[in-house]
Amino acid sequence: MAIQKILIDQFLMLASQYPVLDVRSPGEYAHAHIPGAYSLPLFTDEERKVVGTAYKQQSRKKAIKIGLDYFGVKMRPMVEEVERLVLQLNDKSRQENDPVVLVHCWRGGMRSAGVAWLLDLYGFKVYTLTGGYKMYRQWARARFDEQYQLTVLGGYTGSGKTSLLHELQHNGYKIINLEALANHKGSSFGALGEKPQPSQEMFENLLADALYTMRRVAGNAGEIFIEDESQRIGSMNIPDSFWKQMRSSRVIFLDIPFEERLTYLTEEYGKFDKAAMVNAVIRIQKRLGGLETKQAVNYLLENNHRECFRILLKYYDKYYEKGLAARATDPALVKKINCSTVDIKTNIQNLLHEKITVQ
Template sequence: MLVHLQVMGIEAIHIETFLSLAQQHPVFDVRSPAEFELAHIPNAFSLPLFSNEERAIVGTHYKQINKQQAIKTALPFFAQKMVPMIETVEQILKTNKQPPTVLVHCWRGGMRSAGVAWLLSLYGFQVYTLQGGYKVYRQWVLQQFEKKYVLNIIGGYTGSGKTKMLQQLAQQNYPVIDLEEIAIHKGSAFGGLDTPVQPTHEMFENLLATQLYARATTYNSIIWLEDESQRIGNINIPIRFFEQMRLAPVYFFNIPFEERLNEIMHIYGNAPKEKIVNAIIRIKKRLGGLATKNAINFLLEDNIKESFAILLQYYDKAYTKGLYNRVNVEQIVIKIEAPTTNATNNSQLLQSLLKTSHHE
């Protein structure tokens, strides 16, 4: 297959080269819409050779009859898509003002990518395919979580403005990864209020691996993250990477309860009551029957602050348990007393601390 592709002027390339070229040229994923929706290479375009139904038919013929019959079945499906596929690629290249170079992949780097690559090459595009396809890409993704990184963690109780601090650091060109942004969830039972649907676990891994690789190769220095439990909504942080997070220094911002309560009010105070009640019920077993009842009653009486105060006390206890359930906690947790949740001020506090420690 590789020899045939090279004869046609199509080169099948290694994953590292493929991802490097993907920084400059569009990637076209020719798997079915269902495969793409489950997960894909970040920023790739869906250019399915077969619909979900067509893929099932071709696959059945391949398994139950033979390869030749599968190809005969596939060709009419392919034929009716040839012109639309070319026009789609042309439009994307025109929109992004790219030179006529495209990257194509399927699941294993087999017939689907070969067929589409042949068509696009015949039309005049410079085409590269991925050796081993998306399957090899997934192997690359999982390898990123096995690598060793130098991490620093922003810590603090719920409502401390940790995410805003990360954003401040990013604006100052510190290498930052916002796990909650990737997961589309703020972490607590209320983290999914009025947010889009979370990505699949596989897509989360793809996005995280891409950011880790970019930060490590571009900055070659410390990566800053927010302190998280392993689970963010319905997403689990890959265990190997999470273990590294648990061993990293934690810069814990100790901010007064009232300040944090005001921050929580600002973020969630206007959320629909029904959604807040449902979120409270989800943590009922851990919160306790009486606290759950009181939190809901305060909410229904429009005393939102008292309701949130009960919840914040619960999350403070849960966070304390997670914070101190670390190896060598006395050595890796650095407490910073901060009077407010002001992210700009706290970012300056952190940088002052870092400068001081470097001089010592």
């Protein structure tokens, strides 16, 4: 069988059916990778450093010889690992004879060529990505410049917007959950109960993949619901071009009474570790103010979560109002919906009653 080099669009189409093998080092993969790709490193991080140093300081041939020393003892284990992977994915990819695998490294150079040669020799049908992961990054960044039919779910803190997104998805609507991609809920308390945040690069890859998936399913048409966010979500930044598009899109603003939202927040965050919550309050001390910070912390120490969150909610409401006032959008694009409660089922009905439907 001949190894086929393919461009990024074809590579990603095949990636929805067949396993993607990322043969970069573990450190490169951990920093960021194509979503769904499987890590099959040709070299360890240290081995990559040795080969790279030899390439720069001695010669290409010397680097290849060192690389072959590392590669030789790994050949059989790598083949067997790919066999196991293909077997696990057999129902999805329906591979029985001549199983297909996709291989890439950083630039589509020697590492992917070496692994592709081995797997092709063994009997796999192998495709490699022209330009490697570097080409994927160019593709990912280009996704943020495309135009999407976005509907932004707005509302003050404690409005249950994320839960509403989940319910919309359950009802067949297309959504992108930025907070899930960022592993952060956006506020100073946003990291509580979440996994560590990805790198900025990986966040962008995940967002690009989500946008690509929405477009692949629905084409250029089709409404996508997305939560109103600050450009910064924890340590993640929404890419500028996509952020600007969010800020100029239609907004559905859920107007829910303060006390209802306060009850929701108290139930949502009151279960977390007290020390972690105190640290979260202290992180916004400069913006919250010394007196309010001291009062909020004292309420937490007294287990009076409701009064603590009352202080914080007033702060976040002012912060959100400021952002809403500065929004670069036509006021006619903002649709306000009065909701008496944070009950998600009720608010879904409020949305449907307003005939907010996917086009």
